[in-house]
Amino acid sequence: MKITKEQAQQIDRSKISSSELTEEQEMYKENIIDYYKHPRNKEELKDYTCKHRELNPICGDEIILYLKIEKGKVKRATYTGKGCAISQASISLLTEKITDMNITEAKNIKREDIFKMLGIPISFVRTKCALLSLKTLTKSLEETT
């Protein structure tokens, strides 16, 4: 059986996570726990222009993303939801990242950007948790245009 490049990358990532974390990664880990416990932009947005909900049945993660888009720009991004630290920190970080961003730029955010943003190795089984934020954003933006 041939494995895809993507699978190989995932396996690679899970390998990374088996080793001890570097000092920098430790710092990021604390950052993630901080975002999990003190989420930024976690609120329902009343005057959103688009709202989208996604689930990750493995963890039972849930994200509802609210976007207020004006003149091709993300004016505000907030979310509500529940789930593991990785999924929730990921969306919290992402809402910060896309605020004031052009839609075209937001549409261009890739999986790799999310992993970079999180900064810690994400094991194979947690990939879905980490990327639920991006999936929600992508679907939201598809719906707006």
Added chain:
Amino acid sequence: MKNYKEDFPILKQRIKGKPLVYLDNSATTQKPKAVIQAITDYYEKDNANVHRGVHELSMRASIAYENAHKRVAEFIGAEEEEIIFTKGTTESINFLAYVLGRSLKAGDEILLSEMEHHSNFVPWQQIAKEKGAKLKIIPITKEFRLDMKAAENLLTQKTKILAITHCSNVLGTINPIKELAKMAHQVNATLIVDAAQSVPHMQIDVKELDCDFLAFSGHKMFGPTGIGVLYGKRKLLENLEPFMYGGGMIEEVTQEKSTWKDSPWRFEAGTPNIEGAIGLAKAIEYIQDIGITNIESYTGTLTEYALKELKKVKGIKIIGPQDINNRAPVISFTIQGMHPHDVGEILNQEGVAIRGGNHCAMPLMTSLKLDGTNRASFHIYNTKEDIDTLIKAIKKAQDIFK
């Protein structure tokens, strides 16, 4: 007590440089050397299709396959003709939903409990939808036990099927099947027992339980995956039409019509999972050599110890009965401020394997208002030291999330 870890090659490995502590036995157990060897032996010495040839190998394979039925029957107090091999509990229950569903009518009722695994929930939900039957759910009490008063009220003349788990894979609660059988039979309902979590841990006698059907999986009791059992009372099976059609289950086929073999062969169409049946038979032999009552009492002491130790940890809440009466070695718990998947990942760094999530019991999670639980489940090779390692790892996780 012998250290049974030695019988299980997989348990010798290290995870992240630490000895593997395997506490996910409710999901699947590990396999003893004897079972692995039996499967290898079968392929190296006896492999052939069953019931099809008169040559030596086919005879050996057929005998081994039939003996596996006998071994299972003896293990749960049934007769050989009452044992049907399936892919597992899920297939056994789907089989019943399909076959028994044929005679359901609009307005009939199917009664389940709040603590069912999806595999004893969704098939009934679907068949109820198809037939216009009504699904009713027995709630649980604050003590995480089945609400027997509610059960009594919900069982009526309209109830055709009562499908219920013997032991909850989330709560560890063991349900009073004998009593439920009496209640169900008073209204002529068929009692179906999901025994996926009970057969691996306690003595089962289907005649004493007086259930009509009972389902379980080989892989949760030291056997291989892909083999499971459906037990049915002989007189019920005799009147059931097949589930699948094909080779191996027919008596005679003409261009106009076909007739079926007797039970259980009528229900096992196609080339069966021969290696699985042989592996399962070996697994049962392994259990019998230790003694199922010895297993029950040993894992009972582990459960008692684990409950005691877990309760000492700040922030932990046990989701399930607090005492060990009628309780299996399955312990769900939550840790304040931590999602089960984060817990599981940190524990993995310590070599500890537990399960986190909704455990295929979303209706239960919803009614308990939980996002999921952490679950540790034990079997014969686990020790008190394993539980100590678990507790230490939990404290480490709490430190990280402080």
